[in-house]
Amino acid sequence: MDLLQLREKEIFETLKVLKNAEFVIIGGYSVNTYTLPRFSVDCDIVVKGKDQLKEIELLLLKRSYLKVKTFNTNLPYHGEFFRYEKMLEGNLRASIDIMLDEVLDRQSKATFSASWVIENSDIRNLRGKTITENIKSRIINVDALLVMKISSCRNTDIRDVFMLMPQAQDLSWIRQEVNKRYDFQEKYEKIKQKITSSTFRDNLQGVYGLIDKKTFEKHKKAILALENK
Numbered sequence: 001m002d003l004l005q006l007r008e009k010e011i012f013e014t015l016k017v018l019k020n021a022e023f024v025i026i027g028g029y030s031v032n033t034y035t036l037p038r039f040s041v042d043c044d045i046v047v048k049g050k051d052q053l054k055e056i057e058l059l060l061l062k063r064s065y066l067k068v069k070t071f072n073t074n075l076p077y078h079g080e081f082f083r084y085e086k087m088l089e090g091n092l093r094a095s096i097d098i099m100l101d102e103v104l105d106r107q108s109k110a111t112f113s114a115s116w117v118i119e120n121s122d123i124r125n126l127r128g129k130t131i132t133e134n135i136k137s138r139i140i141n142v143d144a145l146l147v148m149k150i151s152s153c154r155n156t157d158i159r160d161v162f163m164l165m166p167q168a169q170d171l172s173w174i175r176q177e178v179n180k181r182y183d184f185q186e187k188y189e190k191i192k193q194k195i196t197s198s199t200f201r202d203n204l205q206g207v208y209g210l211i212d213k214k215t216f217e218k219h220k221k222a223i224l225a226l227e228n229k
Contacts (some may be wrong), residue, residue, distance in 0.1 A: 003092050004039065005130040010086065010094040011043045012128060015137055017059055022052045024114075024121045025139045026103065026148065028160075034142045035163040036208045037129040042083075042095040046103055048114035053082070053100050060084045060096060103148070110151040110181040120144035142167045147177040153187050158194045159204050165222040175226070188227060195220055 011029070028040025047053050057067070065084040080100035085093045103112040117140055124139040140148075146164055149157040168174060178184040194200055205211055 002130070003089065006088055007041075007092060007094050008128045008130050009133075010088060011096075012126075012131065012133055012135055014060070014063055014065075014086075014094070014096065015043070015126070015135060017063060018056060019137070021047075021056050021059065023047045023056060023098075023138065024117050025126065025137055026099075026117065026145065027097075029126060030139045030145055031160050031164065032127055032129065033124050033139050034145070034167045036211075037127055038207050039129050042097045044097045044099070046099045046114050046117045048101060048118060050100070053098060056098065057082075057084070060086075065094075065096065105148075105152050107154065108151050108182055110148075112148060112181075117144065141169075143169050143174055144177070146174050150174070150178050150184070150187050150191065151182050153190055155194070155203075156207075158191050159207055161191060162195055162200075162204060162219050162223060163208060165226070166219055168222070168226075171226050191223065192227070195223060 015025075023045040025043065025045055027042065027044030028038065029043050031038065032040070045056075047056065061067075063086065065086045068083050068085050080102075081104075082098045082100065084096045084098070086095075087093055099114070101114050103114075103117065105111075120141045120143070121138050122141060123136055125134050126137050126139060127134045142164060146161060146168055149161045149164070175184050178187060201211065201216055204216075
């Protein structure tokens with residue numbers, strides 16, 4: 001088993017241990033539920049209340065995870081944010097990142113309450129990139145995930161938005177929810193500029209693998225449809 005498989009297998013085994021705890025998966029692992037799977041270094045989860053956090057922390061400590069400091073300004077989140085890491089082989093680590101009560105994006109300053117995340121989530125099938133195993137877990141819904149990704153609008157978020165958009169259910173709701181926290185049009189123009197650039201498809205394939213022209217155009221059309229909703 002190579003190192004990427006080893007880390008992903010550890011994350012999946014940990015999620016099995018946490019199956020009775022109350023949390024919602026967001027971030028890269030949630031993206032894999034709706035589109036071609038991509039690598040994700042950390043597993044990001046949201047909990048509501050310190051009792052749920054404590055329950056999960058105890059289970060993680062039993063699996064040899066350690067709580068680490070999160071003062072690094074390069075982290076995507078701030079607020080009450082906790083990271084737990086487990087050493088695997090060499091310098092390889094598996095990480096579980098926990099947002100308590102809300103998700104507060106460091107770059108956009110957009111805020112998503114834990115209640116909002118929970119309300120817009122469901123039990124879904126989670127699949128990996130390097131392993132064939134699938135598990136059931138509570139995962140943020142695709143429309144809410146798109147709202148979070150559009151609001152953040154980093155390069156990695158734009159790639160995810162591009163891959164997720166054909167699965168969107170309610171484009172008007174997505175626009176409305178983004179506008180509650182940020183200027184949707186400003187975010188949309190940034191995404192539109194990026195996906196129509198000459199280098200975007202190559203960058204996308206570097207993350208998701210080979211994407212044929214027909215599929216690429218289908219996803220681009222789905223994003224352009226968002227402009228008029």
